[in-house]
Amino acid sequence: MEGMPLKYLPSFIFTTDPNDVVVNFAMREIDRAVTKKPAAILLNTFDELEQDVLAHLSTVFPPIYTIGPLCALTNHFPSTKHEPLASIGSNLWTDEPECLKWLDAHAPGSVVFVNFGSVTVMSPGQLVEFAWGLANTKVPFLWIIRPDIVRGETAILPPEFVEQTAALGGFLSHMGWNSFLESVCGGVPVVCWPFFAEQQINTWFACEKWGVGREIGNDVRREQVEAMVRELMVGEEGEGMRTKAAEWRRKAEEAVAPGSGLSYVNFERLVEELI
Structure with a gap:
């Protein structure tokens, strides 16, 4: 981890509470x-x-x-009596299979997938900035929004905001390890918004070592979200990241x-x- 700034160390390292769980x-x-x-x-x-x-x-x-990656390894083992081994995941929320129908209706590599995991929370203002930043790109996206993603409130987007959907070419993520490995297996680059635990260090590696990520700062602004997502999907730098992501996918499959x-x-x- 030579050259990694201290701010990317796991967030719990910075606690001043000796009894931190x-x-x-x-x-x-x-x-x-x-x-x-x-x-x-x-x-x-x-x-x-x-x-x-x-x-x-x-x-x-x-x-x-x-x-x-376990998300790829399980594809090579037989199904159990009750369900395919590959269907066993770590998601803390109920899956919505209808999303797959939405994705199937779009061209390969045309959709941004937005998911901040099972525990990440944000402010109402951050939610709105992400929403309009994504909408302003005019790029199709599928956004998984948990009911409790906003601190202390129900997640509600502005009434004039229309959710867009779409087949995955990029990932806007909190950078939890399982989520990142899924992006590796999918061969898609990532716009990173780390929240806590090891997500910061995952972000640093994705951006600085593995060449598949770009980081959004904590002070979320729609202009920055729009610029990064647009670059990820159609920009020259994004093309290099997509090429690198495809290489990591191949290596993961070989593993x-x-x-x-x-x-x-x-x-x-x-x-x-x-x-």
């Missing part, structure tokens, strides 16, 4: 990993994506199994390829050892 949880887990000598550590990532970090961790911790991908092999090895 997240900090103490992280410390306990690190202590367990170092002193309890677990048989292995599983990481939802793949070697090509984080080679340097994994190389360093392997000198400190027990055997590390990279088994990601989970049955029989040869390292993540796939690691997962099979883990299952064999457990059985």
